[in-house]
Amino acid sequence: MTEQFVAELRRRATIYWEKHPFQQAMLAGELAPDAIRAFVSNRWYYQASLPRKDAAIIANCPVPAVRRRWLERIAYHDGAAEGEGGMADWLALCDAVGLDRADVLDPEKVLPGVRFAVDRYSAFAREASWVAGVASSLTELFAPDLMGRRIEAFRTHYPWIDPAGLAYFEKRCVQAPREAGHALEVVLEYARTAEQRAACADALTLKCEVLWAMLDALDHAYRGHR
Amino acid sequence: MTEQFVAELRRRATIYWEKHPFQQAMLAGELAPDAIRAFVSNRWYYQASLPRKDAAIIANCPVPAVRRRWLERIAYHDGAAEGEGGMADWLALCDAVGLDRADVLDPEKVLPGVRFAVDRYSAFAREASWVAGVASSLTELFAPDLMGRRIEAFRTHYPWIDPAGLAYFEKRCVQAPREAGHALEVVLEYARTAEQRAACADALTLKCEVLWAMLDALDHAYRGHR
Structure with missing residues (x-):
C-alpha cells in the first residue's frame, strides 16, 4: 500500500515545473538577461511567502515532534540573523543578476499570475489539513537533480551572473533532499486513510500547478525575450 | 503618546487573573489537592495550545525580524527534543501533583469552559492582525511577580507537591519578562495608528477574559474543594 501511495505521489509530481517551456529554456541557456531577472525577482514573492506558509502548517x-522539525524550515528561510538564511541568499541572487533591491521588494512589481499562484499556495497551507500542507512540499523529492542542473546552466549559459549569487541553489542541493525525506516520512506516518492519502496527492498536484502557473505568467510576459 | 498607550495596556491588564477568586485561593493555600490537580490538568490544554497559537502569529x-524572535517561543514550549521544553515541564508538574498522564492528555477531560476559552484564544491568533496577536501575550508584562508568588505558595502551602515539579514556573520567572519586553517593543513599533493601538488594547482584554474564564470554569467545578 505504501509503495502504491508513493508511486501515486511521484505520478502527481510528473507535471513538475522542470518540464515547463520557460524552465526548459532557462536550463538550455536560451533566456535573455531580462527574462532571467524577471524569473529571479518574481520568484522572490514565492521565497518570501515560505516562512509564513510553513508557520501556517505548524499552526x-x-x-x-513534527512541529519541532518543521520549525527548522522557518529558521532556514528567515535565517538566524538579518542577512542570513534562504531569503537573504535569494536577495543575493537578485543582486547578482543586477536587480534593484527596491524593485524586488515591491509587491506591485510582481506579475499578477505569480501573485495569484503564490497566494493560493499560502491560503492552502492555512486552510488544508496540516498533513496535506506537508505533502504539498514534496515536489523537491521528485526533482532531486533540478537544483544541480540549474546551477550548471547558470554557470555555463549565463556567465554574466556572478557565481557568488548562486549560494541559494548550492545550499538547496544539500537541504532539499533532507527536508523532502522528512516530509515523506511524515506523510506516510500521518496520512493513513484513503481519503487522507488522496488529499495529500491532490496537495502535491496543487503545488505543481502553483509552480507551473508562476512560469506561465513569466513565459507569457517574456516569451520574445530569448 | 507612547506612555499613554502603555498606560492603557496596563489598565486593560488589571482584570488579570491573579485577581480571580480561584487564583487567590490557590495563592493563599486554600485549595484541596483535587482542585490543584484540576487546575494543573485543565491548564495543560492551554499550555498545549501555545506553540500553535504562536505559529499562527508567525504565519x-x-x-x-519579528518572526525570527517569535519562533523562539515555539521552540521554548515544544523543546529542542522529546521530553524538553515548557510543555514537558508542565507534564512534569502534572506528574508531581499525582495526575495520570493519560487523563491529562485526553481532551475529553478538559472542562468545557476551559476548552471554549482556549479555543477562542487560538482562533484569535489565527484571525486577528499579527500585532494584536503579539499584544495578547502582554499579560505577563503586567504580572511580573505572579510566577514567583505561585512558586512560594506551592512550596509553602502544598508541601505534598514534589518541588521538582515546579521547574515550569521557575523557568518562566526568567523567560516571561524577556518575552514580554520583546512583545511590548514590537507592539510599540508596529501599532502606530489609533485603530491599531485600540485593537492591541482589546486583544489584551480578550486574553485576560480567556484566562479569567478558565478560572471561572475551575472555580465552579471545584468551589467546595477548599
Missing part, C-alpha cells in the same frame, strides 16, 4: 499541527 | 507576520 495546524497537533504533533510536537 | 500572519510579514516582518522577518
